[in-house]
Amino acid sequence: MILSCSALVFALLLSQTRSFLSPSEDDGVPEEWVLLHVVQGHIGAGNYSYLRLNHDGRIVLHMQSLKGDADLYVSDKTLHPSFDTYKLQSATCGHDVVVVPGDFTRPVGIGIYGHPSYKESEFEMRVFYDQTAQQDPFDKGSYASSDERKEKTSGQAAEDDFQEEESIFWTILIGLLKIILEILF
Template identity: 90%
Template structure:
């Protein structure tokens, strides 16, 4: 009897284990997609966790909220995207998918947001490279000189510094205004 139950449990769990170890068409993941990374983490309510994507080409982000509700925000303009500053987003209550086009400037910022409806959210994100999309050999970006790439990256760094300084300025200004209002009223 015990052997029969063990065989039955093994038979039921084998297909689930196989789908976890190798994504298939059943998961909505074509065989042509190459799994690059699996990222697991926890995020508190109302908080962000940030990742940086440096891989070239078309990248697919599959994120599953295992507990709570984690949302996905992506941008090629800032490394700290949020629900205010993003280019691509997926904010469902379970499975979130974002396709990062190959023409997005690298590095790409990925923000994972813990929805405030849950005290803590747990997620697993799988990062896939789509091998079916080939690079355009006439793409100007592929043949840019190292000086052009350095100039572009230094311009992005200057823009990020400006955004950080602007954010600090506004934080200080709002803090001062709050103090003045407390004194007056």
């Protein structure tokens, strides 16, 4: 009796381990997709966590809110996308999926937002490369000269510096306003 129970528990553990290690069609993940990264994290209410995607090709982001509600914002124009500035987004309660097209300019900014209705949100994001997407050999972006690439990179760096300076400015301004309000009231 004990031996059969042990065998049953072992078989159950083995099947769970196999399904965890190899994504199946039941997970909504085709076998042709290659798992590149698994990112886990926590995010406070109303805060953002930012990631940078450098991989070329069609990338699929699968994010599961394990606790609370984390939302996903993606942009190829800024490395700090938000609910005001994004190109792609998924803001569901639970499972969020965003497909990043292969023609997006790299690096791609990924913003993970902790919904304010929860004090803290916990998430797990799986990043897949979709091998089934056909690469266009005549795509002008794939044959950009080194000068063009340097120009794009320096333009993105200038935009990031401007956004960082703007963010610091607003942080200081809000801090000063809080101090003035505390003094007055």
